[in-house]
Amino acid sequence: MKPPAIQERGPATMLPVGSPSAVRAYVRLLARRHRAGFGAVIALHTVSTVAGLVGPWVLGSLVQELSAGTAEGKILSAVGWYLLALLVQSAFMGWSRLRGGVLGEEVLADLREDFLVRSVALPPGVLERAGTGDLVSRGTTDIDRLSKSVREAVPELAVALVSVVLVLGALVVTSPLLALTAVVGLPLLLLTSRWYFRRAPESYRAESAGYAAVNTVLAETVDAGRTVEALRLGDERVRLTDRKIAEWLSWERYTMWLRTLWFPSVDATYALAVLATLTLGGVYTVKGWIDVGQLTTGVLYAQALTHPVDLILRWYDELQVGQASLARLVGVREVEDPETDEDSHPKGRQVTASEVRFGYREGADVLHGISLDVAPGSRVALVGPSGAGKSTLGRLLAGIYAPGRGSVTLGGAPLARMPAERVRAQVALVNQEHHVFVGTLRDNLRLARPDADDTELRAALDAVDAGEWADALPEGLDTEVGSGGTALTPPQAQQLALARLVLADPHTLVLDEATSLLDPRAARHLERSLSRVLEGRTVIAIAHRLHTAHDADVIAVVEQGRISEYGAHPELVAAGGPYAALWRSWRDEG
Template identity: 65%
Template sequence: MMGVSPPEYDPASVEHATILPVAGRHTVRAYVRELLRRHRRAFALLVGVNTLAVLASMVGPYLLGRVVQDLAAGAEELHLTRTVALFTVALAVQAFFVRMVRLRGAVLGERMLADLREDFLVRSVALPPGVLERAGTGDLLARINTDVDRLAQAMREAVPQLAIAVVWAGLLLGGIVVTAPALGLGVLIALPVLVAGCWWYFRRAPAGYRAEAAGYAAVAAALAETVDAGRTIEVHRLESARVELSERRVREWTQWERYTLWLRTILIPTINVYHALILSGVLMIGGVFVLNDWMTVGQLTTGALLAQMLVEPVGMIVRWFDELQVAQVSLARLVGVREVEDPDADASLSPDGRELTAQEVRFGYLAGRDVLHGVSLRVPPGTRMALVGPSGAGKSTLGRLLAGIYAPGSGDITLGGARLAGMPAERVREQVALVNQEHHVFVGPLRDNLRLAREGATDAELWAALGAVDADGWVRELPRGLDTEVGSGAVAVTPAQAQQIALARLVLADPHTLVLDEATSLLDPRAARDLERSLGRVLHGRTVIAIAHRLHTAHDADVIAVVEDGRISELGSHDELVAAGGAYAALWRSWHGAPAQEEDAGTVR
């Protein structure tokens, strides 16, 4: 059984190393046991009903064996009417319980699938924000869509059908042994062929299916990145390079598809050989025993019929177990989110105060390539700080570190003396909030969109939050006010309105420290200025760190930190930095376009 060799697998070329891990066998088995515990009553009912269906199906072979034995013994009366009546009743009972088995199996599968989806969603939402932000788009899409789809059939059919087949095969084997123990030798003769074929197949199949799934994720990633960056690809004339990359990813994926298909071409004939061997073994052994009067012809007839019936459950076991190999890979990828843990997280860690500090912080997205270099910063409670600097200087990265989205590579960021990276994500979100340019409006009533920040908020509080961000005017003009359905397929909101909804959520969440990364960038300059003034009144007394590209935000701040090349080059108030004539003064002159004497006076046009 040599034949085709597995394709060469290059983890880098298939982007095998992803941020989200693939769960190990221990985690997968623990999760499966947990699912079975949750549904143990339904599972026990399925097994019980299936047992009754199988027992009813075995009545026919025993009745027929009895008739054959009576004929062989020369009986004058065969009682065919009674036999047919019993057989008919058995068929009716079997049909009833088979229907129950299918119904109970489908219900059990759907419930387990629903649990799996819910568990994945809940665990994914609870992941550290930095993990989700840095995870590959293709890997996330493949897990959410493809892996769930692959598991759907396994949960709906494979798991219930496998349980049914195991019970079915066990009862049939027991029936053969009870009828004529010697016929069990026929099963033993064929068993080594089945075991050898399955051992060969299942040694290779899991790795092949894992590589196939990783290859598909790489294809999805390449296509998603190409679509997302379409304009950039056109500008830089990268069309041919992206096409070549996509073709290479598809070629690698299809190689693994062909390899797993070849594995099945070995397994299926092995099962067919096993079926032939088991039936011929039972007939040959039974024939010898009948000729030597060690067994009756009726026993042989019953045993042969039961052996023939054994073909179907054994085939089901192997077929659905093969299906579970594919499902196991998808399950491992979905359950893998359970293995994303912060080794430094301490549930007992709580801040003692509101002062935010950074001490010799270094951070890089790639190993050996730091974006921030030894940044130190102190933000007293209630301070309004602006981070300014040229594009690519590291402002947004520093903001995400201060918001607890990322953990520093070295150095510490503390809130009230407690390490921000050591606190659970839920506790960090209670203290610090990040608002950036990316705002999502969920499909549903506007009221529900706002209550994401505070579930029990009253309508009066919702209107107050909307008023604080100058959004109450357009909301009152909506057809049903707060009950208006918004989002895709409903009332569309503009990017600026979506930004106002996000800021209203921020007002409702009421954290004491805010990191605003161009939070008003989608508004026109005058509207942004008015909104920031309104927010200034609402956020009075809170710590605000604003990543500013419009320097009027910096002008209003208590302190300005100038970030250049991943370092803080200047720190002070607007007037101090303009008077110093350094990098901030140059930015102010470039942005403001005012005469030098007016700049020094802090005039705002």
């Protein structure tokens, strides 16, 4: 069976997959962090394995004495030693499994935390180019696939390796000849395993990538459900989804075929080892090279090798799945760290767009070579007909999207290369979309600044005229809000969002008609709250209502993805161009 053909990928840029060297380096890092836990598991299992070696040795000695007719009075002693060894083995085996389980959970928690911390620090532009499906797949499916490997495979593999070394050592001590016959199946095992493991890792990675592609397509279809319905793209999206699922399933079938061939060959080597030990060991005994007690002990040791070797191969196979998932998680760490990139540190507050081109699909730009300078402390209004690209440009200037070509910089540093936290600390997008998180009002506010005390929280609420209703809540700042808690009205939820903005204290705001979905009375009240937030800040306003443009320092008229006019309100009205036409139309409608 041939592996499935690797399909050509579309224009979406997936997040990188960690290189083998990066994966090994990260594994070493985890091993150093948890070396005490690994040492404890190995030490406990060493005691357990040594105790397990006592039983075959006792039985072999007893068989030898029985064959020589000298076992009188020694059977009860042998049984006692056997039971004692069994108790010690069981106790330390249970203890080592307990410590192994705890170790696995600690390593998995470390891995999850590392992934989450690195993910939230990724520049917004990186996430925008990669799409949500890839990152979600890594944070859910890959973590789930890796959890079994980390919880069980890693400690069990370490334990099995110790067992193999100790059992082989015991075989050599018992009889070097039997040690050789016990590994007679090793060439077959190495040959078939080499065949399997040369194909498996890449296949598992392709399988994981295929599943991520399915997630990406489904997430995009759901997110853009209304657009898909409006443009009647349903059949096309279904065909695309079916194709991605078919590609993923083809890799699933291929990896299953690999396992179907490999597992029986592994079982054959186990049978060959025991058969060779019995057959050749019998010959050695007849020749007088070993005694019957050594043969008994050797056969039991050869059989005892089966379990740890089986564990090594089974968990190593599981680790192929885990390695593919780990490589995808480590790949997030290989995205250039903005903290170490000097170019990602702004050296001022000026926002500049230079020859910006951007499209939601390859080859279909929405913005065409836009250049714009926004001086610190100024107010710029973006106006134009619906669909002209105003909101898209606003999101580029807020660092939500990354330009396809050209650059958007803050203080000379590209916004797309800054970590999300740094962008949000300096530039914020304010629109009609807001969210009340489940938790207390205090928790909701502290999302913007975790170290803010109650005095600062109340000052932020007062700054947006929200102090009165906040004090009227049943438990004040400790009132549970969000789903299942006290319901906030849309104006209150928007004021809560503005209070977070006051706490975050960004120097630049991009406004996309934050009050457009509210009734006129609530909108006027909220606009008064908003005006206090705007004081002393750079403001880029996407103006659907032209009274916003009237008060701006400068106006940029966006038409068909280009800036067609630029200047102050009086200048543009006097020029009699597109803005003057919009102004007259808006006044006539008003």
